[in-house]
Amino acid sequence: xxxxxxxxxxxxxxxxxxxxxxxxxxxxxxxxxxxxxxxxxxxxxxxxxxxxxxxxxxxxxxxxxxxxxxxxxxxxxxxxxxxxxxxxxxxxxxxxxxxxxxxxxxxxxxxxxxxxxxxxxxxxxxxxxxxxxxxxxxxxxxxxxxxxxxxxxxxxxxxxxxxxxxxxxxxxxxxxxxxxxxxxxxxxxxxxxxxxxxxxxxxxxxxxxxxxxxxxxxxxxxxxxxxxxxxxxxxxxxxxxxxxxxxxxxxxxxxxxxxxxxxxxxxxxxxxxxxxxxxxxxxxxxxxxxxxxxxxxxxxxxxxxxxxxxxxxxxxxxxxxxxxxxxxxxxxxxxxxxxxxxxxxxxxxxxxxxxxxxxxxxxxxxxxxxxxxxxxxxxxxxxxxxxxxxxxxxxxxxxxxxxxxxxxxxxxxxxxxxxxx
RNA sequence: GGAAAGGUGGCCGAGUGGUUUAAGGCGACGGUCUUGAAAACCGUUGUGGGGCCAGUCCUCACCGUGAGUUCGAAUCUCACCCUUUCCGCCA
Numbered sequence: 233x234x235x236x237x238x239x240x241x242x243x244x245x246x247x248x249x250x251x252x253x254x255x256x257x258x259x260x261x262x263x264x265x266x267x268x269x270x271x272x273x274x275x276x277x278x279x280x281x282x283x284x285x286x287x288x289x290x291x292x293x294x295x296x297x298x299x300x301x302x303x304x305x306x307x308x309x310x311x312x313x314x315x316x317x318x319x320x321x322x323x324x325x326x327x328x329x330x331x332x333x334x335x336x337x338x339x340x341x342x343x344x345x346x347x348x349x350x351x352x353x354x355x356x357x358x359x360x361x362x363x364x365x366x367x368x369x370x371x372x373x374x375x376x377x378x379x380x381x382x383x384x385x386x387x388x389x390x391x392x393x394x395x396x397x398x399x400x401x402x403x404x405x406x407x408x409x410x411x412x413x414x415x416x417x418x419x420x421x422x423x424x425x426x427x428x429x430x431x432x433x434x435x436x437x438x439x440x441x442x443x444x445x446x447x448x449x450x451x452x453x454x455x456x457x458x459x460x461x462x463x464x465x466x467x468x469x470x471x472x473x474x475x476x477x478x479x480x481x482x483x484x485x486x487x488x489x490x491x492x493x494x495x496x497x498x499x500x501x502x503x504x505x506x507x508x509x510x511x512x513x514x515x516x517x518x519x520x521x522x523x524x525x526x527x528x529x530x531x532x533x534x535x536x537x538x539x540x541x542x543x544x545x546x547x548x549x550x551x552x553x554x555x556x557x558x559x560x561x562x563x564x565x566x567x568x569x570x571x572x573x574x575x576x577x578x579x580x581x582x583x584x585x586x587x588x589x590x591x592x593x594x595x596x597x598x599x600x601x602x603x604x605x606x607x608x609x610x611x612x613x614x615x616x617x618x619x620x621x622x623x624x625x626x627x628x629x630x631x632x633x634x635x636x637x638x639x640x641x642x643x644x645x646x647x648x649x650x651x652x653x
Numbered sequence: 654g655g656a657a658a659g660g661u662g663g664c665c666g667a668g669u670g671g672u673u674u675a676a677g678g679c680g681a682c683g684g685u686c687u688u689g690a691a692a693a694c695c696g697u698u699g700u701g702g703g704g705c706c707a708g709u710c711c712u713c714a715c716c717g718u719g720a721g722u723u724c725g726a727a728u729c730u731c732a733c734c735c736u737u738u739c740c741g742c743c744a
Contacts (some may be wrong), residue, residue, distance in 0.1 A: 274703055278713045285713090288725035292671030300724085307724040474663095474700095595700095603682060603698080 233592045234335050240267055249338045252554035254347040259331045266328040270321065277317040284310050333436070334443055337589040340563035344553045351553030352566070358537070359546030361570045366633045370573040371624045372504040375401065377635055378653055381505065393494065393508045400652040404626070404639070405512065405619055407646030409487050412514040412539055412616060419535045421485035421516055426465040428488050429456040437594035438467040439560040449491045449509075458491035462515035463613040470519055471594040474606045480598060481520035481528055485616065488513065505620040506578065512619040518612045521598060522588065525610035529585040532614045533565050536581045539617055543640045545625050546570040548577060562587045569621065573628035578621040583614035 239246050243264055250257045287307055294300045344353050375381025380401025386394035397405055413423055435441040435457050440448065449458040459465060466484050475482065490513050501507035516535060518528045533549070540547045550566040557564050561584035568577035588608040591597070597606040630638040636653025644650055 271703065274713080278703065281713060282711095284724075288723095289671070291724055304724045311724070606700085 233332060233589060234338070235588075235592065236267065236332065239263060239332070239335075245338070246335070249554075250335070252339060252345050253336055253557070254555040255336060259334065263328060263331050263335075266324055266331070270324050270328060273317055273321055273324070277314060277321065280310055280314050280317070284314065330442070333593075336559045337562050337587060339554045339557050339561075340585070343551060343557060343563055346553035347555040349553070349556040352550045352556055353553070355549045355551055355565075357546070357548040358541070359544075359570075361546050362572055362629050364572065364633075368572045368628060368631060369635070370504065371571070371627045372574075374573065374627055374631055374635065374637070375505075378637065380404070380652065390509075392502065394510065395505055395508065400647070400649070401623075403647055404643070404652065405623055407639075407643040408619055408622055408626070409512065409514060410646045411542075411643055413485065413487055415539060415542070416485035416514065416516060416535070416616060419483075419531075419538070421483040421535075424466065424469070424484050424486045426462060426469075426486050426488055428459045428462075428465070428491070430459055430465055430468070431455065432457060434468045434471075435459075435464055437471055438464045438590055439593060440464060443559060446495050447493050449493060459488065460492045461490050461613075461615075462486040462488040462513065463517060466515065466517040466613070467590050467594055467596075467611060470596050470609075473596065475519065475596070475598040475609060477521065477598050477600040477604075480609070481518050481524055483528075484517045486515050486517075488515070504574065505624060506574075508620065514616050514619070516583075516612075516614045516616040519596060519598075519609050520612070521600070522607075522610045525585050525587065525612060528610075528612050529563070529565075529583065532612055532616075533567075533583045536567055536583055536614050536616050539622075540567065540569060540580070542642050543622070543626065545622075545629060547580075558582070558584060560584070560586050560589050562589070567617070569625040571621075571625050571628045573631070574624070578624060580617040580621045580625070581615040584612060586611045586613065 234246065239260070243260060247257050247260055250260065284307055287303060287310075291300055291303050291307070294303070344351050346352075369377075371381070372383070376383065378400070380397060380399055382396040382398055385396045389396070417423060429451070432441060432455070435448065440460060444460075448460060450456070451458075465488075466486060469484070470482070490511055492509060492511075494507060494509060497507060505511075516532055518532065520528050537547070537549070547567055547569045550568065552558075552561075552564040552566060564582055564584040566579050567581040567583070569580050570576075571578050587610050590611050591608040596609045596611065598609045599606050626640060626643075627637055630640060632638060632653075634653070636651050638651055639647050639649060
């Protein structure tokens, strides 16, 4: 959520930001008009309330019954007017809040301006795409051949975009999870185990609702929502709290399944394990003071990169353009790992500085010192990393001519073998 | 799922319709005293919105949430949520 005061005083900044994001600007004028209306009515209503409060107190002290009745009649009318104003205010505020909640965060001035992903900039490539003296196979070929990915049975159980990992496939994924969580701990992130079914307010606070309703799974009977990322519950860990400035930055990591309807990407990436309705992810998340956010962003990016470096994978770092930067984010780096089988750069991590955008929605504040005024915290999130795509990269990069797959050194102690196949 | 009890500020806790402007206590912070500390005493101690004469200022809202009754609600009514205990079921 943007600061209403910023929208009010610098509407042109917001208007330009919306244009840069390739977003429509019409609702901004509605917001400004509603905000003015709201304050006008609020002012009058408060005067009436003040009058009623004072008069009611008088009535309590009046000895004369007739005078008391006269005042009561008078106040009854005032009460009616207050009710009318409040009904009007309720309507205006609902509309205003509804519109304001759809405004995306302002994008950092360093992000390239452009309407979509084509304007993203590759900052650097780390490593060299691996060469093979045979034609590397795609994971959807390799996996089933090794008996470690079973697409048919996934479809049998749940339909398209589901799969089963079996034997060393399941074990490899578990190894990656353990490896990543251990690495995060060394990097200073506290591990948490979280609910993956949450209430509506939780998704609103982290920015997924109301805008991305179509991408979420929802249990209508109990009104639980399935999280699309651990970012959602972690954001709300400190929702409505005032943190101690001395404790910041607070860094968390979590391993969770993620659930996405992928309605927007129907038909896209339907082959392999790249894009499923259910996938696992290790997530990083940081709560900090505004002035710490930039350093934490740099750190989180480096921390995510360390995963890929340790696994010996080639990847590139992208800075997202204004039009491709996520709703909540001020600036986002994407990490894309090279998959030589399907010949594709796969997005395995998105590392975002969110500023105070989620903190305002979720009510996350901190105090610099005892007695100081509570200020909004800054938050950052980053994948560290998405499991299926990391697994694709491992399988395709470490495959051998005979169809077996070498296990990257850091995973061996978790997998228990050096070679799968 | 059933039954009972409960939900008030950072914490404990009083408050069953009007000097409550949420008592009192604890904690925290500031001050006096002290070589220093403790004790004692004095003072301060929430969040959000709005206003203008921009202040040590005025005002509105907030006692689990939402409706309602009333001139006036922490207090009365209704619904819901949550917590605790017991029962049932269960990994």
